[in-house]
């Protein structure tokens with residue numbers, strides 16, 4: 045793993061240099077969601093008896109930020125390197141596909157976690173929050189970030205243009221995060237949509253993550269963790285196979 | 296002697312297009328080797344396969360004995376490539392770019408060598424400037440520096456002087472020549488044939504994915520005996536049955552091949568009899584350009 049530290053450093057430096065756009069902006073977005081939804085729906089919506097709607101909302105927003113930013117990091121980095129052509133510098137070097145995968149995914153996780161921590165740090169000024177099971181919080185944040193980092197890598201490998209990444213973001217990532225119960229509990233949905241939500245892996249990430257805060261969830265946290273872990277293994281395998289084949293990266 | 300680069304029956308197809316149709320060559324360690332050919336001949340494709348950026352449809356390539364597919368990590372450590380396109384990462388400065396490139400090869404305490412490369416390529420004044428802020432010529436130098444960070448024994452340069460001003464070109468060649476003297480194997484492609492003639496020990500000429508000439512520069516020049524007569528005429532056509540081989544002709548400018556000085560008198564008489572007026576005339580010994588044009592026309 046000789047190239048891994050540098051590749052990771054490069055990926056971190058890249059998003060850190062434009063931190064205003066990659067960290068500050070998504071934190072602000074999440075804060076706006078909190079203000080608008082919490083005030084508009086406070087009192088009208090109560091998901092769990094012991095938890096106010098604003099409290100319910102915060103972990104969902106944090107996790108949503110982790111997921112979306114992890115995806116944005118690897119996908120935008122790779123597509124930029126492909127389009128500007130500087131991917132060649134990595135392709136010329138003796139970097140194994142495992143190192144490439146690990147560095148991109150880990151950097152994406154870190155970007156997701158930094159933004160997620162930022163959202164949490166800002167929202168605790170407005171909403172009182174406790175964390176009953178921090179290990180669950182950490183486990184779901186790490187796995188969720190890793191899955192979306194890997195998904196971003198796959199999107200970056202597949203796409204030839206920026207707008208294809210944007211389409212992936214708008215038509216896949218955004219609907220899956222919005223329909224995963226960030227803003228509501230799926231138990232408030234009609235039966236059909238409850239079942240449909242259970243097919244969405246993002247639902248388990250949000251639900252399990254929220255369990256870490258309140259000790260309550262729609263699905264037992266261990267079952268969610270199993271779904272999330274299996275998703276991670278499948279997705280990583282797919283990604284590693286793509287990288288090994290050189291698909292769309294080496295002619 | 297070790298073979299620096301060995302290609303055996305390398306083929307590359309892009310769909311229906313055969314970019315390389317069975318190329319075999321070997322470059323000895325320490326050689327200064329030229330790869331010439333018109334646009335689309337397959338030079339960049341061959342370099343991409345050597346570098347592992349593309350995979351051959353058939354055939355094998357080894358760099359310093361390491362197979363570029365099965366032993367790719369060793370092969371890539373042995374090789375430094377200056378790509379044809381002027382690519383760069385807009386997020387980083389020159390020094391960051393070079394440090395990162397070193398790190399890709401596992402070299403983390405490489406600043407002394409990086410400083411040396413920066414110095415030799417005259418990048419010192421811009422070392423902490425962002426890549427975006429650099430002129431084209433400067434970016435090209437950074438590309439050369441990036442190819443050298445891991446001190447590869449074999450260096451491949453794909454049209455390194457395209458779009459580069461004369462002064463930089465001279466400086467660059469001086470530097471490359473020094474690397475060659477220090478024992479590095481150099482492979483280069485260029486459109487400036489006088490550069491290739493001056494620098495290269497051996498030359499391969501590529502056309503439509505095939506090697507059409509492969510010999511020492513001296514032998515290639517030697518196959519072309521005689522003199523080159525350059526003419527500018529008042530007309531766009533040459534008289535029929537001229538007693539000289541036409542090497543090139545375009546808009547009244549002609550290059551003709553003469554066997555000796557005696558042939559000059561005959562050609563001039565034929566032109567006079569045809570009523571052509573000579574506007575300019577030059578007589579030169581043969582150069583690589585003539586050899587190149589002849590080889591390309593023959594195949």
Ligand SMILES: Nc1ncnc2c1ncn2[C@@H]1O[C@H](COP(=O)(O)OP(=O)(O)O)[C@@H](O)[C@H]1O
Nearest residue numbers: 295309314332333334335336337338339340341
């Ligand atoms: N990625 C590619 N897809 C399809 N055709 C390609 C690709 N790369 C190169 N070619 C074709 O292969 C041939 C050789 O190209 P190239 O190696 O770039 O030539 P050169 O470097 O000698 O100018 C050209 O006809 C070119 O259009």
Ligand SMILES: [Mg+2]
Nearest residue numbers: 338339340379
């Ligand atoms: Mg080329």
